[in-house]
Structure formats: C-alpha cells, structure tokens
Amino acid sequence: MSFSGGILIAVLLALAGLHFYWGVGGRWPGTDDESLRLLVVGAPRGQMPGFLPSAMVAGALAAAAAVVWARHSAIMTSGFGWIMVAGYVVLILVFGLRGIAPYVTPVFEYARGAPFFELNRLYYAPLCLLIAAGLAINAPFYKSAP
Numbered sequence: 001m002s003f004s005g006g007i008l009i010a011v012l013l014a015l016a017g018l019h020f021y022w023g024v025g026g027r028w029p030g031t032d033d034e035s036l037r038l039l040v041v042g043a044p045r046g047q048m049p050g051f052l053p054s055a056m057v058a059g060a061l062a063a064a065a066a067v068v069w070a071r072h073s074a075i076m077t078s079g080f081g082w083i084m085v086a087g088y089v090v091l092i093l094v095f096g097l098r099g100i101a102p103y104v105t106p107v108f109e110y111a112r113g114a115p116f117f118e119l120n121r122l123y124y125a126p127l128c129l130l131i132a133a134g135l136a137i138n139a140p141f142y143k144s145a146p
Contacts, residue, residue: 004137005069012068022036023054033047038115042111042116043111043114085140088140092132092135096132103125
C-alpha cells in the first residue's frame with residue numbers, strides 16, 4: 001500500500017463514518033438538527049437527511065475507499081484491473097466536479113446566508129479537490145503512481 005493510498009482510504013473512511021454518524025442521529029458539529037442542517041446541508045428550512053440518504057453517502061464513500069484499496073491489491077494484476085481504472089476515472093470526476101461546483105456554478109446558491117455556504121467554499125469543496133488530486137496521483141493509469 002502506498003502512503004497516498006493509505007491517506008486516501010483513511011480520509012474516505014473518516015468521511016463515511018461521519019455521514020453514518022449523522023444518519024444515526026449524531027449532531028456534531030452542530031448542537032441540534034437545525035444547527036447541523038445549517039452547517040452541513042445549508043438548507044434554510046426542513047430536516048436533516050435521515051438514515052437512508054446518509055447511509056447511502058456513507059456507503060458510496062466506503063466504496064470509494066474500497067476502490068483505492070483494490071488498486072493496491074492483486075485485482076490490478078488480474079483481468080479485472082480495468083474496473084479499477086474506470087472506478088478511478090469516475091471518482092476523480094465526482095470529487096473534482098463537487099470541488100469546483102461552488103466556485104463556477106450556482107448549484108449551492110440555495111445556501112447563501114447559511115454557515116454551510118462559506119464552509120463549503122473554505123473547507124468542503126477544497127477537501128473534495130484534494131481528494132480528486134490524491135486520486136489522480138494514485139491512479140493506476142498514472143505512470144508514477146506510488
């Protein structure tokens with residue numbers, strides 16, 4: 001396992017755990033449903049997403065970690081290595097697009113005025129861009145992948 005692969009797996013699993021925690025009723029970094037919603041969703045009204053949507057995001061993040069793990073496994077030397085390449089392409093696109101969206105599209109305008117809006121631009125989106133960059137560096141099609 002490469003250092004960059006280990007870091008990616010740790011970050012993706014930590015994010016998966018955080019989303020699962022929210023799904024089962026955890027409220028950090030907020031203090032209640034409303035403060036959490038304003039910090040991590042940005043919706044001006046409504047409820048925090050429930051268990052199913054949170055678990056789906058947690059599962060997707062855990063699956064992303066599994067793709068990174070598999071990239072460093074015997075799967076890459078078998079005939080199924082192309083699945084890892086495709087997985088990396090999809091993950092780089094997903095995290096890259098999520099990372100640039102707040103800066104180039106109005107997709108998060110609904111949250112203007114909520115703490116999420118600024119947190120997204122300062123932390124959440126840059127984290128997605130760092131994950132996309134880490135995936136690109138670690139990708140099985142990158143010649144110098146560690």
